[in-house]
Amino acid sequence: MKAGINALWAKKKWNIPFIVTEHWTAYLENADQQLSHYSSFFKNGLKQVLKKASAITVVSNYLGKSIQSSFPGIKYSVIPNVVNTDLFYPVQEQDAGKIRFIHISSMNYQKNTEAIILALSLLKDDHPVELYLYGPVNPSLEALINDIGLQQIAFAQGEVSQEQLSKAIQQSDALILYSRFETFGCVLIEANACGVPVIVSDLQVFHEIIEEGVNGIFAEGENPAALAEKLRQFIAHKDHFNKNEIAAMAAKKYNYKKVGQQFIELYNKTAATSA
Template structure:
């Protein structure tokens, strides 16, 4: 069975990681995956797919698709003859629904479009993108949400028969010493944009410093707010305990999680929260914002902590300092990952949906 996967690019970002892992962790020799990237990619990203024996194509599309881009996709489809086309994200969904709706299609719903598109592009463009996304989804045969929260978002707009498959995370557990008795090492892995709400995290770090709680805080990631965040750090006199690391390779991300004690996650909107589960996989509790999807991932004060206010975040850190709390929560975080979020489980569940679609 041939599955053509249409993605915006091959960069190691949330939706792409999910799509890649479905193929990478397939144990069924009857499946063949072909990835078609709308945009050109670095040799490093292309090689990553080659290492996993996954065939790839680059379309070379710009910001929006033109007729030549559609013709390239058409030629690939005619050459490869896929049984199913699996789309991820905005433009792949739009392109397939408008031009190739006669083919069996499935989409993974990664986000709350109204929230995410508005945060990223502003209210007017965000509303337009949400409208066109929902219209395009009407022509997609099968819809998979990455959480119950995302399923409910789309059900409220009139869509039915949406299945839920949680994102799976590769097991990359490594041993690390914790220094939580003397100093707590906190990390955030985040794009530096409005939605990720890093200024909130910095306010929390300032409160911890004011309370004489010994912390070190690293921010992994880059984005349009970098310069403002740098100034904010200096203006709040926390440059001695905050390190703005910048963007790093995915393998390095796990190294920074390993060196940390706790993940701080202050996002305003998420469809899932991949990095939270990555942290749990590595036995690192996460202190997270009170957004709907976090209640599916974090069992409050059991494997992580959900915080509603700045004071809640501070109380969470203080709680972890207490005897045995950290060890218990770390072990529970790992157990939750093993029971619900293993990558092999995700791959099997998607391939079961592919089988259902073609009646095998």
């Protein structure tokens, strides 16, 4: 918001056009911190920033429509997030004897990590599985792991470098992201770029990234039993996923050059129409 106010000032003083790139979850109707929780002063300022912007980009069509619900008439272009294919790429599989799941997130309410742990508890007696959690240490999640006796199969790894994270994904069979709400999902395209399929909550926005049975599987949200069943489904059919095809599809759509070119074209168009 502060950057937007500064941009408004620069536009008024020097007639410099500006572009807004939006990722914020507060526009989403099921977010825990919604735009409606903010003051009228804040919302009016945001409205002015969006109205005066020469262009607005969003990371998903779902986010764009959510913005329009709050501010009708706002126009937007979808330019997705990117993946660093120099870091995230497929490697040869090594059979570890266990199915390895990975979850990467901020471990907060939005990410619903506790439901993943509960789903794992329903699965552990059926299949040899492991779950590696990457993100900020969350004592309540670690307590849950201990309380339901998953210490031998669920491992909180904390925060690591991007290089370490890419290796962890490459060593995994699937990534789980069971969020309550999202505007995109960067870890999904990072996993896919490694050729790793994803198991996700059935959010509308994820359908812009994931195709059922091709690069991932959808599970009913807020239902650990349903998630556990989808994990079983993945284990039974994991060989149906084509690692190289998944990686190629992600790299083609989300590489730096392609996404960067979309921004360059937008900047050039904005500059030309503002001259």
